[in-house]
Structure formats: structure tokens, C-alpha cells
Amino acid sequence: MSKKLPALVLLSLLGAAEAGAQSYLLFLEVQGVAGYSTARKRTIFYSLSREDVMQKPGLGFDYILRLSGRSRDIGTFAVQARLAYDPEGGGKVQFQLYNASFRYKAGFADIWAGHSRPALGLSSTLDSHALLLPTLAMAGYGFDRDWGAGLSRDFAWGNAAASLTSGSGMPLRLKGNYLAAARVSKGVLGRDNYSVGLSMAGGKILDIMGYQLMSDDPIDFRCVSADLTYLWNNLEGRAEVLAGKKDGKNVLALFGRLGANILEEGRLKIEAQPVVMKTGADWSALLSGGVAFQATADLAFRAMVQRESAGKDTRIVFQVYYYKGI
Numbered sequence: 542m543s544k545k546l547p548a549l550v551l552l553s554l555l556g557a558a559e560a561g562a563q564s565y566l567l568f569l570e571v572q573g574v575a576g577y578s579t580a581r582k583r584t585i586f587y588s589l590s591r592e593d594v595m596q597k598p599g600l601g602f603d604y605i606l607r608l609s610g611r612s613r614d615i616g617t618f619a620v621q622a623r624l625a626y627d628p629e630g631g632g633k634v635q636f637q638l639y640n641a642s643f644r645y646k647a648g649f650a651d652i653w654a655g656h657s658r659p660a661l662g663l664s665s666t667l668d669s670h671a672l673l674l675p676t677l678a679m680a681g682y683g684f685d686r687d688w689g690a691g692l693s694r695d696f697a698w699g700n701a702a703a704s705l706t707s708g709s710g711m712p713l714r715l716k717g718n719y720l721a722a723a724r725v726s727k728g729v730l731g732r733d734n735y736s737v738g739l740s741m742a743g744g745k746i747l748d749i750m751g752y753q754l755m756s757d758d759p760i761d762f763r764c765v766s767a768d769l770t771y772l773w774n775n776l777e778g779r780a781e782v783l784a785g786k787k788d789g790k791n792v793l794a795l796f797g798r799l800g801a802n803i804l805e806e807g808r809l810k811i812e813a814q815p816v817v818m819k820t821g822a823d824w825s826a827l828l829s830g831g832v833a834f835q836a837t838a839d840l841a842f843r844a845m846v847q848r849e850s851a852g853k854d855t856r857i858v859f860q861v862y863y864y865k866g867i
Contacts, residue, residue, distance in 0.1 A: 568603040569867050570623060572596065572671070576845075576858030586628050588673050588845065588858045592750040594637050594711055595685075596673060596860060599625040601637075603864075616645040621670070635752070637711065639670060639686060650694040656713075659687050660702035661722040661742045662766040663781050663796070671862050673845040674814050674831050677796050681750075682764070682783050683742065687720065688713040699727040699736070708746035708759070718759040720744040730770060740766040748788070760788040775802040793819040808835040825851040839865040 574596045578585045588596040601623025608615040621640035627633045642655030658665045664678035664685050678685040689706030701724070707713055708720035722742035728735045743763035748756040764785025771778045781796040800812040809832070816827040831845040843860040 564609075565604065565606040567605075567867050569863070569865050570599070570601040570603055570621075570671075571863040573598050573861040574858065576856055578854055578856050580849075580852055580854035585856065585858070586626075588856075588860070589675055589679060590750065591627065591629060592753045593679065594625065594635075594639075594751045595670065595675075595679065596858075597625040597627065599623040599637070601639075603640075614646050616643060616651075618643045637752075639711075647692075650692040652690070652692045654690040656686050656688050657691065658704075659684055659689070659706050659720060659722045659742070660691055660693070660704040660724040661740045661764075662724070662738070662783065663768045663770070663779060665702065665724055665740070666726075666736070666738075666770075667779070671841075671864065672833075673843050673858055673860055674798065674812060674829050675816075675827070677766075677781055677783055677794050677816070680794065680816060680818065680827065682787075682792070682794050683722075684708070684710045684720070684746075686711065689720075695729075699725070699729065701725045708744050708762070710747070710749050710751075712749070712752050714747060714749075714754070716747065716757075716759055718745050718747050720746050720762070730772065734772040736770045738766075738768045740764075740768070742766075742785075762787050764792070775807065776800070777802070787820070790821040791819075806835075809833070825849075839863055 574586055574588060576585050586598055603621040606618040619640045619642055622638045625635045625637050627635065638656060640656060642653050642657040644651055644653040661683045662677060664676045664683060667676060669676055677683065687706035687710055689704060691702060691704030693700060693702035703723040706720050707715065708718040720742060721744050722740065724738055724740040726736050726738035728737055730736045745759035746762045747754060748760055764783050766781060766783040768781040777800040779798040783794040785792055795817045798812060798814040800810055803809040812831045814829040818825050827849055829845055829847040831843065833841060833843040835841050841862045843862065845858045847856045
């Protein structure tokens with residue numbers, strides 16, 4: 542049943558979209574990813590791990606449909622999916638449904654349902670689906686995308702959002718798991734050049750990496766998080782602190798990212814990112830540095846060096862990313 546639900550949700554959203562379609566955008570996404578791992582002493586074809594969905598060689602699409610009535614916008618329907626190729630897994634191809642949601646403009650708030658971002662931390666506002674550097678959600682603290690519903694409202698001073706999702710991440714699996722989250726932020730990034738957010742979340746989530754279930758039973762998870770984004774001239778700074786409990790253990794995560802945009806229109810970006818984590822009494826760190834070059838409006842080249850203290854591993858990863866409207 543759980544394997545069929547995402548497809549049923551997608552079909553129902555497609556049916557709703559057909560009712561009032563006005564305009565749409567369709568993009569082709571192609572990416573090549575390859576690198577080297579010192580721990581494995583071999584070529585790798587992923588950025589973080591084989592189990593994770595990002596980033597791997599793949600081919601996909603991004604479809605955005607805007608629905609309008611006679612007097613106002615009704616909402617937006619979005620689907621983003623890809624076929625990811627795993628050369629190390631016998632050449633297997635995996636279907637990844639990344640976005641699949643309908644966002645309804647209710648007036649008092651925007652309401653979404655489907656597969657989208659929970660209202661927790663930087664990952665709720667930072668679109669990193671094509672980027673090599675991982676967020677805290679990709680490190681196991683929350684979910685970059687999750688199945689469920691939520692709402693958000695923009696104010697003159699900032700934004701408020703809440704969500705209730707499955708707590709299963711990429712696949713929809715129902716084993717008594719759920720994740721309730723809420724976030725409030727001050728500052729409008731495009732106007733004020735800063736945004737400060739405070740989040741809280743709690744529930745019973747599945748210990749899952751990508752589409753692979755690591756444990757059969759849901760685990761307790763609750764946390765509070767504070768995040769900051771600040772823009773100054775050609776510099777971008779992001780930080781997040783998360784504290785709480787996961788599977789009965791105290792957890793603490795510290796995230797920072799500093800980037801500099803160089804060349805005209807910021808076509809060249811250099812970034813440094815430390816992530817320090819504590820689970821129980823055990824500390825670990827994930828140190829990353831990256832460079833990205835936007836060669837054309839459609840074509841980008843990215844590279845990352847990442848040191849994982851727990852696994853004594855250093856990864857060097859290269860990515861070619863093509864994203865073009867069709």
C-alpha cells in the first residue's frame with residue numbers, strides 16, 4: 542500500500558492541475574557526478590553516499606504549472622523527478638520523485654500538500670537539490686523533502702510556516718511515523734539581506750537514507766533549531782544550530798557556510814562549510830569546500846572536497862549540471 546500512495550497522490554495532483562491550467566514551465570535536468578574516495582580507494586559516482594539520493598549521475602525533468610482563475614492566482618503544481626544511475630550497483634537505475642506538490646493560495650496563507658519541504662531550519666528555504674554541499678537535513682537532522690501537508694504566510698516582517706509530514710523522507714512509508722514542525726523567521730532576504738529563523742519539530746520518524754530503510758521501527762525525534770542567512774556585498778553567510786533528542790540520545794549539530802561570489806553576476810562561487818555533530822557522547826565533523834562556475838545560463842560546473850572525520854574519508858567530487866527550459 543505504501544508504495545502505491547505516492548503514485549496515487551501524484552495522479553490526483555495531476556488531475557487537479559488539468560482543471561485550470563494557464564501557464565507552465567518545463568525544464569530538462571542532466572547531471573554527471575564522479576569523484577574519488579580515499580577510504581574506498583576507488584572512483585565513486587555520488588557526492589555524499591551511495592544510499593543518499595543526491596548527487597548522482599541522472600536525467601530528469603522539472604515541471605511547474607501555474608493555475609489561475611478569473612480574478613486571482615489559484616496556486617502552483619510542481620513535479621520534479623529524475624532517473625539516477627548507479628554504476629557501482631551493477632548499473633541500476635533508480636526513479637527518484639523529488640518534488641510532487643500542489644500549493645494553494647488561500648489568501649490567509651499558502652497551503653501545500655504532497656512531497657515538499659518540512660518547516661524546519663535552513664532546508665525549509667534553501668533549495669539545494671542541485672548542489673554538492675549538504676545541509677543538516679542531508680546529514681540526518683530532518684528531511685530535505687517529506688510527504689504531507691503544510692502552510693506558510695509572508696508578513697512585512699518575515700514569514701511563519703508549519704507542516705505535518707510522514708517523517709519518512711523520499712518514500713512514503715506509514716508505520717505510525719510522523720513529523721510536526723513549525724518555523725518563524727524575521728527579515729525578508731531579497732529586501733533586508735538577512736533572515737533569522739527559529740524552528741521546532743517533534744514526532745516519530747523513520748531512520749532512512751534516501752530510499753533505504755535503516756531500521757524497521759520509528760524512532761523518537763524532537764529538536765529546536767535557530768538559523769541565520771546574511772548577505773553582504775558579494776558574500777553569503779549561513780549558519781544553523783540544532784539541539785534535541787534522536788532515538789533516545791541527545792543530539793547537537795552546528796552548521797556554517799560562507800561563500801564568495803566572484804566575476805560578473807556571481808558566475809564563480811567559492812564556499813567553505815564546516816558541520817560539527819554530537820550524538821550522545823560521540824563527536825563527528827564533516828568539513829567541505831566547494832567551487833561552482835556558471836558557464837552559461839543552462840550549464841554549471843561544480844567541485845567539492847569533503848573530509849569526513851568519523852569514517853576517516855576524504856572525497857573529491859566533480860559535477861556537470863545542465864538545466865534548460867524546453
